[in-house]
Amino acid sequence: MSRGTQIRLLSFTLLLIFWSSFAWYKADPQLLPSPLAVAAEVQSLIETGKLWPNLFATLQRVVFAFTLAMFIGCVLGYCMGRNANFNAWLDPWLIMFLNIPALIIIVLCLIWIGLNEIAVVTAVTLNKVPLVTTIIREGARNASTELRDLAKVYKLPRMAQVRHIILPELYPSIVGAARAGLSVIWKIVLVVEFLGGSSGRGIGLQIHTQFSVFNVTGVFAYAISFVAVIMLIEFALLQPLESRLNKWRGHA
């Protein structure tokens, strides 16, 4: 086991110890349940079949909104980073959308579109696109102009430019935007589900239900289950992808 992994495990153990100690100190399971009580609740949710449909419903919304926000944000960000006029046109919009509170967009989408899946995905995507656009725009601005000049002089086909120059230059920004995006999107999805109820399934809706009966253990159980899934995506998907894209750096 590497030293980094050991430190991570130790850090996680410390977190559990802090949590347990605080729960023991408060001695009120209704207010702050212990990690063991939450684990038992998670197990119960799994056994009764309540967890997976809700987890899947929320994950589906996260995936849709994430994909849409990344695609739109990457295209807009790249165009704004490379074209001053395009940037001048869209920059005020970007600043405006960056500063509109997420809650306002969520409420307006739910009112205008209705309590359905389209409203959920639209609200989350609209909240996320400005952040992705901003990160990708900076990446595109820092991209080498001379490499593009060389591509032009050597008559590189457009697709070859995208594959060999544009995308590799943007990879760090894309991965950064993806990571920041994922962490924000699932939180917004939960808020939308909490407020909108969506299709009757979802972690946010279940948290709403648990909240209404003041079951803090249930709130913790659903929240931690979803955090675990997001961490799995981070460690099993994003980090391996990032190390694959940065493989060339390891050839030193």
Next chain:
Amino acid sequence: MLKLNLKEKHFGDEVVLSKISIQLKKGERLAILGPSGVGKTTLLRIIAGLDSDFSGSLSAPDNVGLMFQSPNLLLWRNAHDNLAIFHPKASSQSIEKALLDVGLAGKSLHYPHQLSLGQQRRLALARCFLADDELICLDEPFASLDDSLRLDMRELTDRLLQHRALILVTHFAGDAEALGCQILNLSAKLP
């Protein structure tokens, strides 16, 4: 082979180049000299076909070899790929030969950061000369190199050029003399 009749080149309201005429035949070499900001690189970009926003006329070969001061290599690809991507029609053998010519034999699988600055410049030169283009444009190719490396790169450039025409942008008159270039001094055209 190269015929440029540049009347004026503006950046906004500012005239950066005016009344420049260049004619270059196969095998001839021309150095563009002058202090920073005088428009040397702008002139080179016009000749290389990267900037067509000027008044006048240009007749240049379709295929031009170009190298900037910075090697501008694809840091995420190895030396072989750095040549192959910009010259997709080049065979593996010709790429290996190009690497051999610039003293990078056996380095084809090395990534740019595994090469020294001198080797990176050599790789950029190999990319520039690989396609046997009639006209080679070099923008400050020897800048920020120490004396021995500068000498080495000049000799290499001279050897690789053979019959090709050269446009060299440089601060150093010594570079132009060493490569036997005619000189176009842009500072003489300053108001």
